[in-house]
Amino acid sequence: MAVLKDSVKGKTLGSMMLGLQAEVRSGVQLKVGGRQLEIQRQADAGEIEFLESGQTREDESGWSNIVKKDDTVSPFITPLHSTGNSLPKKTFKPRFDPNVPGVVVLPRPDAGWLNRLNPKDIPVVDVVVDPLILRFLRPHQVDGVKFMYECTMGMRGHEAQGCILADKMGLGKSIQAIALLWTLLRQNPLGGQGPVIQ
Known part of the structure; x- marks a missing residue:
């Protein structure tokens, strides 16, 4: 050794x-x-x-400064931090443009929801149903997706988060559920937080 x-x-x-x-x-x-x-x-x-x-002695030869530790790294300091300037606020955009005619923008969270589930005051962005799925939805199914979105996100004012679909056969419960899941897997009303479902 x-x-x-x-x-x-x-x-x-x-x-x-x-x-x-x-x-x-x-x-x-x-x-x-x-x-x-x-x-x-x-x-x-x-x-x-x-x-x-294990004793120590005075350096007689002047060689003690030759061996230096290689792994001394000073901590990173943001250059703007010492000048007093703050970092620019990051802007978040929705996944799809909410201003395009014919798109469906799901309801934005109200102040009560934001106070309860957004204590860090993260910017809110629009959640837009994917246009590729939207073209297969009929008007009553779009309303169903909006309703399910509000229920699952806790925006209806109830303690629970969720809903039950109990329509007749053939009214499009499956496509509504797929549209909602696809939206929640890709988007979040809170900017930069990743999708609601992971």
Whole structure:
């Protein structure tokens, strides 16, 4: 085993296991404790005794500053932080343009919902039904998607979040559920927060 110690303070700087065939002689280069070093000479008995005792002594040779720790990294400080300037507010856009004619924009959360579920005051963005799915929805199904969205997001004023669909067969409960799930898997009324369902 090779142990690297500071010759002034006697502090262990690193160690490594040497193989059985390892040759430690003058001129050999090693990497010990993250430091690259070269063997200069064999330590004499007095130096070994001092290093094992753990005592410290004054630097006689001026060599103590040669070995420096490589992994000193100062913490990152935002350049604008020290100048007093604040970082620009990030703007979030909806996934689909809510101003295009014919798109369905789902209801925005009211103040009560925002107070309850948005304590960090995250910006609100429009949630728009995917136009590829919207073209297959009939008007009553669009109303159903809006209703289910309000129910599942807790915007109806009830304690529970959810709803039950109980229409006759053939009115499009499946496509409404698919449209809602697809929307919740892709969008969120709170900007930059990822989708509602993950």
